Amino acid sequence: MTESLAITKLSDLANPTRFLALAARILPWMAAVTASLFAIGLYLSFATEGDYQQGQTVRIMYVHVPAAWLSMMCYSVMALSAIGTLVWRHPLADVSHKAAAPLGAAFTLIALATGSLWGRPMWGTWWVWDARLTSVFVLFLMYLGLIALNRAMDDPSKAARVSAVLILVGFVNIPIIKFSVDWWNTLHQPASVIRLDGPTIDGEFLWPLLVMAIAFTLLFFTLHIAAMRNEIWRRRVAAQRRLAARAAGREA
Amino acid sequence: MTALLLRDLKLSVRAGGGALIGVLFFMTVVAVIPFGVGPDLNLLSRIGPAIVWIGALLSALLGLDRLFQTDREDGSLDLLLMQEHPLVLTVLLKCLAHWLGNGLPLVIASPLLGLFMNMSEMAIGATMLTLLVGTPALTFIGAVGAAVAVALPRGGLLVSILVLPLAIPVLIFGVSASYAAVEDPAPFMPPFLILVAITMFFAVLGPLGAALALRNASD
C-alpha cells in the first residue's frame, strides 16, 4: 500500500492496450494538424524576403532552429521517461524512451547538417569547433550510444532500465559538458569565435520561425506516439512468437 | 561458400552486431581529439589525416576479437574446421564478411570526420581512398591475432596488443599516402602502391596464419 492512489490511477490509465486505442484515435488528427502547420510554415518561410546580409541561406534557419530545439526537448522527454522507468517501473515509460532515442538522433542530425550547410557560405568551412556546435555534436553521440545500447541487449525490460540509468546520468552531465566545452573553447580561441547571435530577429522572420517550431514540435510528438505504438506492436509480435515456440514444443 | 559470407554479414547488421558500434567508436575517438589539442582549425586540418587513420585503426581492432570467438562459443567453429573447403578459404571469407560489416562502414564514415577535422576535399578523398585500400589489411592481420587468442577468456585486449605492432606498416603508408596527396613535393603513388601491396600480401598471409592457428588452438 505504499503506492499512492494517484499513481495507481495514472498507471491504470496508461496501460499499453489503452495507449494503443488512444494512439489510434489521435494519430490521424495530429498528423493532419502537423501537415497543415508545415504547409503554412513552409509557405511563410519562402514568402518572406531573404536577409540582405545572408541572402537565401537565412531560410535554412527555419529548419535549423526548430530541429536544434527538438534535439534538446527530446532528451528531456527521454529523461522524464527514464524516471518513469526507474521509479514507477512503468512499461510505457520503457517504450517511450526507447522510441524517442532514434527521433532525437534524427533531429540532432538535421540540426547539425543544416547548421553545416549554413556555415559553409557564412564561415567558409563546414564545421568549426564552436562551443555550441560541439555540445550538440556530443549530444548526437550520446543519442547514438543509447541506440547502440538498446540494440545490444536482448531483454527489453533490462535494456530499458540500464539505458534509463545512462539517460539520467547523461542528463545530469549535460550542463557539465556544456560548461566545460564553453570553458575549453574560450580558453583556446578567444578572438575568432564566430557567434550565432546575428542580428536581432525581425518580426518578418519571427513568424515563420514560430510556426515552424510548433510544427516541428507536433511532428516530434506524432512520430513519438507512432514509434511507441510500433514498439508495443513489436513486443506483442515477439511475445506471440515465443508463445508459438512453446506451443510447438508441447504438441510434438 | 557465399552462404558463410551472407550469414556473417547478416549477423553483423542484426541486433547486437558490431557494425554500428565500430562506426560510433570511430566517430567518438576522432571527435575527442580536438578537445585534447584545441579547436584551432589550421592545426586540425594539418593533423586530420593522421587522426582519422589512427581512429580507423583503433575501431578496426575493436571488433576483431569477435571474429572467431562467437563461432567458438556456440560450437560453429568446430563444424567450420571439419569441412575441407579448404580452411584458408573459409577464413578468407570470414575476413571479407568482417571487413564488409565493420571496415567498410568506417571508410564510408571517414569523409564526415574529415569535415570535422577541417580537411580539404583533396585530403578527404585521399584519406578515404587509402582507408579503402588499407583497412582490409588490418582485418587480415587481425584475423591472425583473433585466431591465436580465440581460446582465451579475455582475448579482446590481447588481440589489440598482438595486432597493433603488426599493423604499423599499414598506418605508415596509409598516412604518408594521404599526406602526399595534399603536400606538393611528395608523390602520392609510391606509398599508395606499397599500401596496396601490403594489403595483397596480408590477404594471403593473414588467412594462412589464422587457419594454422585455428587448427592448433582447437581443444
Place this chain on the structure above:
Amino acid sequence: MRLTADGLAARRGEDLIFKDVSFDLRTGESLVLTGRNGSGKSTLLRVVAGLLRPESGRVEWYSESAESGMRAAEACHYLGHRNAMKAELSVAENLAFWKNFFGDVKGGHGLPVYEAAELVGLGSIVHLPFGYLSAGQQRRMAFAKLLVAYRPVWILDEATAALDVNAEGVFTTLINAHLSEGGILLAATHQPLGLENARELRMTGFAGVGEGTW
C-alpha cells in the same frame, strides 16, 4: 564403407587420457562409448572428428565413392555439447546455411530444411529466431542439422542429455533410420540410446602421465 581407428592415444593437458584405442566400424554398425565423467569419451570423439590431434595412432575412412586422401572428418557429422546455431538468425536461416556450407558427401542427399525440421517434430516454427526456442527445442533443431546434409558417419556427444522421453524417442528413430540406410554411428552417452546390436566401448580414463616426453 568403413571407419577405422588404430592405436589412438590422446592427452588432455599433460596427462594421457587414453591410449591404444582401436575400433573398426562398417556399414550400419554403431559404437557407443560409456564411462564416467572425465573418462575421455568427448576427447575420443573430437579426435575422430579431426578436431584434436591424436598423440599417436590414426583414424581412417574407406569408401567406394570417396576420393582418395579424403580425411575421415569430412565424412562425419559432429554434434557436440553446443548447438552451433546462431540465436539471432531464424531456424530456417541457420539450417539453410549449414545445408549450403556442408554440402553432400558422395553417396547420399540431405533433406530440405523444412522436411528436416518436420522430422524432429518442429516443422511449424522454422520461421522463428533460434533464440526464441527452449533448450530442448534448440537441441532438436541442432539434430535436424544432421539431416539437411548427407554424411555417412554421425558422431554424437551426449546428444540426448537434457531431453524429455518424447524427444529421445524421436532421436532414436532417426538414428535407427540412419543406420538402416547404411550409416555409421559413434556416440557417447550416459543413457541407453535404445539401439539394437550396438557395440560398446568402456572408457576408463587416465592412462597415465605422458611419459617419454620428459
